[in-house]
Amino acid sequence: MDFQIALLLGQDGITNGAIYALLALALVLVFAVTRVIFIPQGEFVSYGALTLAMIQAGGIPATVWLLLGAGVLAAALDTRHALRSRQPGRFVQLVGWNVGYPLALIGLLYALPVAELPMLVQVLFALAVVVPMGPLMYRLIFQPIAAAPVLILLIVSVAVHVSMVGLGLLFFGAEGSRTPPFSEARFDAGPLMISGQTIWVVVSSLVLIVALYQFFERTLYGKALRATAINRVGARLMGISPALAGRLTFFLAALIGALSGVLIAPITTIYYDTGFLIGLKGFVGAIIGGLASYPVAAAGAVLVGILEAFSSFWASAHKEVIVFTLIIPVLLWRSLKGRHVEEEE
Template identity: 65%
Template sequence: MDLQIALFLIQDGVVNGAIYALLGMALVLAFTVTRVIFIPQGEFVAWGALSLAALQAGKLPGTVWLLAIGGCAVMLVELWTAWRGRDWSGIARAAGWNLVYPALMFAAVHFIDFEQMPMAVQVLAALLIVVPMGPMVWRLAFQPVAESSVLVLLIVSVAVHVAMVGLGLLFFGAEGSRTPPFTEGGLELGGIPVPAQTLWVVGCSIALILALTVVFGRTLYGKALRATAVNRVGARLMGIPTSLAGRLSFTLCALIGAFSGILIAPLTTIYYDTGFLIGLKGFVAAIIAGLASYPLAAAGAVLVGLLEAFSSFAASAYKEVIVFTLIIPVLIWRSLSSRHVEEE
């Protein structure tokens, strides 16, 4: 291996690590706020990319049907909850988000020719379709068992992942899709050509990480999420509803996942189940951070990306094994260095 090959591998590792950093931060966010190890995070990666590809091809994305079906299911749950509690105050808002909004998105995608629209409009439309399904997943699958143990939440998370993979196959099919890059061209750094899409991936990842930092540090909703992550009972006593915190965290997870898929779609072909492996590598980064620290998750993601890149060069047949084996020493070290507390 000479210096030029090493620089190419470092470039690939940094690009992959930037995506893994976003997914790792999303997993840390979901776990700290809701105690859910959000395994379906990768499905939003695939759905975001495939929705954008469908819009660019002039087709109706399958996620539009999923949004409508999910909205109807959430509305039924809200009606049942309101009837049991004899409290109808939130039904109008629920109907707006779960019935009117999906209907408007369905009409917009059906009657507007997004194939001729600029890339930015297509990306925004894909996000508007996919992101609202994050809080829908929370309401249907996790909010009813929000106070259960972490093990129960993990089992539910696995079930949701299996269901979402099956729905992805049903609505998108087994064929893969790839989108054109945001911009053509690139630049040269140290004699190594850097495609423009690579710069988009790294730049957007850094910008999104900084935006999340501002949201958590400066906004009221961000502070509410931080309070819930630090002490759920204390946050509830201060009037912060944990259901709101769950919806916000799952909305951010869906946004991060869908946008990550849109970023990498020009670099690799995306299939209905591609996001699972990408999400698992983000999970490795989150494990390195102990499912608690955002900066450590980002650093762990870069480490995972570099390890994957160099492993693919030295032993391509075993690169996935090498990456996932990284979890074992990290878990052993954390098991030996942390104090064990029995959960009630």
């Protein structure tokens, strides 16, 4: 290996690590607020990329029908509570958002020549389809069992992952897809040739991380999520709704996952089950951060990306084994240094 190859591998590692860092941050956020180890995080990556590919092919993405079905179920559940509490105005609001929004989205996708629209508009349509699935997932699946032990939440999370992989095969088929790059530009930086798409990935990841930091530091909803992550019982006593915190957290996780899928779709071919492996590598970064520290999780995810890139050069057949083996010494070190804390009842 010479210096130029090392630079190329480092560039690939940082590009992949930027995506893994976003997913690691989402996993830490979801666990801190809801105690859910969010295994389906990677599925939002696949759904975002493949939904964009279907839009660019001129078709109606099948995920929009999943959004409509989930919205109908959520509207039925919430409507029953609204009618019992005699809040007809809330009934109209719930039906309008959960059912009217997907129907309006379907109408736009049918009416507009989506394949001919600018790429930015196509990306916005893909995000508009996939991101609302996050809060709907929380409302339908995790909110009813929010007080369950972590092990039960983990089992349900695995079940949701398996279901989403099966639905992905049904919606998108077994063939992979790759979208056009955001930019065809290439820049020379000494011995390196940096593509415009690589710059898009790294810069978008940094911008999103900074935006999340500003959200948590300067907005009321962000501070509410921070309070819930620090002390769930205390946050409830202060009037912060656990249901609202859960839905907002899953919204952010779905946004991060779908946007990550959109960013990497021009770089690698995405299949219906690709997101699981990508999400696992983000999970390794989250474990390095102890599912608690955002900066350490992001740094760990970048380390995972760099380790993966160099492993693919030295032992490409075993690169996944090498990456996931990293979690063993981390868990051992944390088990020796940490202290056992009983779970809240």
